[in-house]
Amino acid sequence: MPSDTHDNREQAAPREAAVEEIRREYARRTDRFDQFADARHRDDHRIWCRTMASYQQMLDRCGLLPLGARDVLDVGCGRMEWLEKCRNDWGHDVSARLAGLDLMADRIEEGRRRHPDFQLECGSADALPWPDESFDLVHQSMLLTSVLDEPLRRGIISEMIRVTRPGGHVLWYDFVWNPVNRAARGIGLRELKSCFADWTVSDRRRVTMPPPLSRPLGRLFPPLVSAIEAVRVLNLWELVLLRKPN
Numbered sequence: 001m002p003s004d005t006h007d008n009r010e011q012a013a014p015r016e017a018a019v020e021e022i023r024r025e026y027a028r029r030t031d032r033f034d035q036f037a038d039a040r041h042r043d044d045h046r047i048w049c050r051t052m053a054s055y056q057q058m059l060d061r062c063g064l065l066p067l068g069a070r071d072v073l074d075v076g077c078g079r080m081e082w083l084e085k086c087r088n089d090w091g092h093d094v095s096a097r098l099a100g101l102d103l104m105a106d107r108i109e110e111g112r113r114r115h116p117d118f119q120l121e122c123g124s125a126d127a128l129p130w131p132d133e134s135f136d137l138v139h140q141s142m143l144l145t146s147v148l149d150e151p152l153r154r155g156i157i158s159e160m161i162r163v164t165r166p167g168g169h170v171l172w173y174d175f176v177w178n179p180v181n182r183a184a185r186g187i188g189l190r191e192l193k194s195c196f197a198d199w200t201v202s203d204r205r206r207v208t209m210p211p212p213l214s215r216p217l218g219r220l221f222p223p224l225v226s227a228i229e230a231v232r233v234l235n236l237w238e239l240v241l242l243r244k245p246n
Contacts, residue, residue, distance in 0.1 A: 064169070086098060
């Protein structure tokens with residue numbers, strides 16, 4: 001028994017180190033975010049609104065709007081903006097679950113204060129605290145590319161698959177390439193399909209041009225940004241809706 005305990009600790013140590021490094025990186029990003037000027041926050045909000053418009057179009061095309069009584073989970077829910085969007089704009093029924101998990105305890109505490117009706121949990125996404133096949137729609141946005149440890153990344157994807165009901169969906173938004181961010185690694189469509197090997201890609205679209213380009217253009221001439229993103233040549237993020245087999 002002592003030998004087994006020692007082996008378990010040795011196996012857990014790399015995972016715990018990887019999770020702690022992600023927590024430190026998120027804390028650094030939060031510090032930078034809090035120091036942004038109001039103009040930068042407005043720029044980023046415009047980017048977010050355009051991205052949410054792409055989400056809405058995709059969900060609508062695939063017959064998932066209104067969300068109605070679907071149980072929904074946001075993995076890496078951050079400041080709860082996406083869950084709020086589900087409730088306020090996409091017709092999520094208050095009788096169904098809106099759940100979220102985040103690694104940062106302060107975000108979960110604030111979310112619980114603001115949204116006591118949301119089911120919010122703090123922890124690592126490779127150990128989701130919900131039973132198998134609990135959700136109709138599981139969402140992740142820019143979480144997986146922040147996980148550089150490959151076993152941890154595979155564990156998170158495995159958990160997303162586990163908690164999705166047969167016939168349910170994973171909604172995925174993440175970048176495929178970001179050469180200036182060493183704390184992240186892009187995930188292309190081919191790799192994504194291999195992670196969800198027996199799933200169906202219900203819809204996908206390359207969205208969101210690089211923010212350093214779209215921020216100044218969005219201030220000067222917002223319609224131009226929308227026109228460029230519609231062409232999709234400069235877009236570096238994949239928005240993908242995957243369906244689990246029945």
